[in-house]
Amino acid sequence: MRRTIPLALTFIIGLYPIFAFFVPHARITYANDWLDEALVIVAAFALPLGTVNVIMTNTSKLKKKAKGWPYSIVLLCGLAIMAFYGLIGGTGVHPSFQWMFVNMVSPLQATMFALLSFYVASAAYRAFRARNIEATILLIAAIIVMLGRIPFGDMVTGGRMTPLSEWIMSIPNAAAQRGIIIGAALGAASMSIRIILGIERTYLGTGKD
Amino acid sequence: MKRPLLFVLAAVSLFLASQILSPPVFAQEIQGLRVHDTPGDGGESVTLEWEGGPSAFVTIMRSESRGGPFEEVGSTFGADGLYQDYVEAGIAYYYQISYQLGDEGYLTAQVGPAVARSNWFRSYRVNALILACLMFGLVIFYINAAKRGKDLYIRRIAGISAIDEAVGRATEMGKKIMYIPGIMSISDIQTIASLSILSHVAKQTAIYGADIEVPNKDPLTYTAARETVKQAYMEAGRPDQFREDMVTYITYDQFAYAAAVSGKMVRERPATNFLIGYFFAESLILAETGQSTGAIQIAGTAAPTQLPFFVTTCDYTLMGEELYAASAYLSREPILLGSIKAQDIAKAIIIITVAVGLVEYFFGSSVIKDFLVSR
């Protein structure tokens, strides 16, 4: 029963959207729309689950005075304050919540994103080596695209770098992206069929009967 | 000789008479207005079609009773010859079109009634239906073939073959394994594929006695990952070694999660990192941080934009469909291998279709191209 019910549900609910993709009848799409909404609601209810885990883990750290316990205080205070102002704001946005978001959350997120520029530099330095022919082609293409994305490229080559860069992005790159997308889509379709038919069960936490 | 000549003369005369006697058809006048239920929809609309029409906007007018009163419901470019009006299903509607030609106003005759009804099939998706049936059919065929004992070959996937080596390395070094199952929810197929690999990795860590940590960004994935690891330890016969803090939920925020996991990598210096699932911009932050700590890294994703970052920073990368093939590769179960074979055949059919379509297009025909376009 523990496995049968989830598998049966997976089969029915997995096939239904496929069926609704081809059948536009109002009775069918109504149920499909309901399923879409249900997924959103289930996901929203899962959020408290994760929040409870965060609170329990950090409270436990505090009690045991485990390594890094002062940071748990910071985390729990931040969680409480943001949740408080978010809730009293209702369906709108409380000014304090907005202030904290704009002046604390937003710059922190932007800072983390900005780290990528440093990591890209070190990864590029390590990865772009002309070890063989394919690596050399990759290296040359990368330099052309990098130069094509900045004004220097056109200044040095008399306006040729941007069209060349655009050609690399539009033709070889687009072709490769399409190949990967098609392959990944087929893989996803195959995996989805396995899940719907109950052949693939590892997501249930069980590998075998 | 005379009779055929007379016949030809009569035909020509009749033709000339028809041209003189029938009203002159100006190309801009709307002709042949008709309305019908829009095919292949859920009863949301009716469609007006006509020939001709001015090179200007025309006004669509609608009434629920023959004879009016008509109200304006929309406008469209006259030369388009087509207008889709969103209406209530089951109610009969009548239509007219008013338009200007120069200084003169025109009003077409009423057409109708048209009733929007729910249809049972989207005929414009028959191409997708064929492909879906083909895919299902191939999977079932090859699963049955596998069940009958047919040997199905699957090539070596370096990243998956390296899993055991990576777990062994962590055990020897006495350090933990960090498994990051992507940042998307369990509803994403890549996350499910990642959990199937997690099951195998967790089983190996249980057998070898290594430590594993699975930090999660999504709460649903967290609950599924916890059950997966717990079950893996039970199947390995080591349920006592499972700890609740092996699988944790960090935060729902993408970059806060990346910061937390990066911090863990730098402080705890795991021997092996698995980055398998759907990643976005945080992929490079995680992979590069892991690379800087000297960990062996095995990544896997079907997100084309993140593959380059993983390839440059990780020791092994599962690309696209290799990620989805992992569960079949690890278990070697014939049924799972059968589905991989079906996927390969489907890809071969698509390649041949594209190639034939390309050749056909070069010769000026676009039958295959038009058939493959879908809505």
Place this chain on the structure above:
Amino acid sequence: MDAKKLLYVDRRVIYLLVAIGALIPIIRPIGLPTVPTEPVWNLFNRIEELGPDDAVIISFDYGPSSEPELNPMAQAILRHCFQRRVKVLVMALFPLGGVNMAIGQLDRIASEFDGLEYGVDYVNLGYKDGAQAAMKRMDISIEALFPSDVNGDPVADMPVMAGARNYDDVSIVISLATGIIGEYWVNLVNAQFGVPVAVGCTAVSAPKYYAYLRAGQMMSLLGGLKGGSEYEKLLVDKYDFARELYETPEVKVSSAMAGMDVQSIVHLIIIVFIIFGNAMYFLMKKQEKEG
């Protein structure tokens, strides 16, 4: 010279040089020229054809982490639409999408133009969950999906919605996207409903969108800060108000054109390091052979 030692230079040296390279153009702007490309021209020319009877949807499908990269193009497109008096429907299908931009700055940008009124010329419809489901519903009615705006006021009474009932009334959908939502707009809204879609995305996402651009499923693509700078350049070349506005310090410093100076220097540093790395690699090989 020990090539191996130079080859495996500490990554912190790279980080330091990148940081210096990023700081210098901020302290002392260079003002490098920008040449617009065809994908950006497509969107600009299309908006140039629009007027007060047309409506566009601008969907803020990015979060705070992508704001530095996408805010400049968002502002430039909004300014262009407001200049043409096109009706603008702002929404977000990405969690936290446009919380800063859409809520905080929309009114400020509209105030740069005389006679624009909220609810008449533009509206902020706020965030809606369930991206694909939300996109499907807008084919029937935008108002049904967004019965009230971001402030909770009913949109039924707003004149701007009278000319934007569903996709039939929308001239373009412009999705400023990070992640997968831009693809949803293309695969669903353009493919199924035929609405022209333009995407402004982060530079890292741009490669995947070229496939859709080449297939004609997208009418325009603005990739990263460069795409934003190209759009600003087109705006500045066409309109005097834009030329004056982008000369003011507070707008100039946060513009994409200023950001391109930083991007240019950092790209050059990376290229120099790549060339240096390859030179050391071949030198190391030579030294190993000789040794």
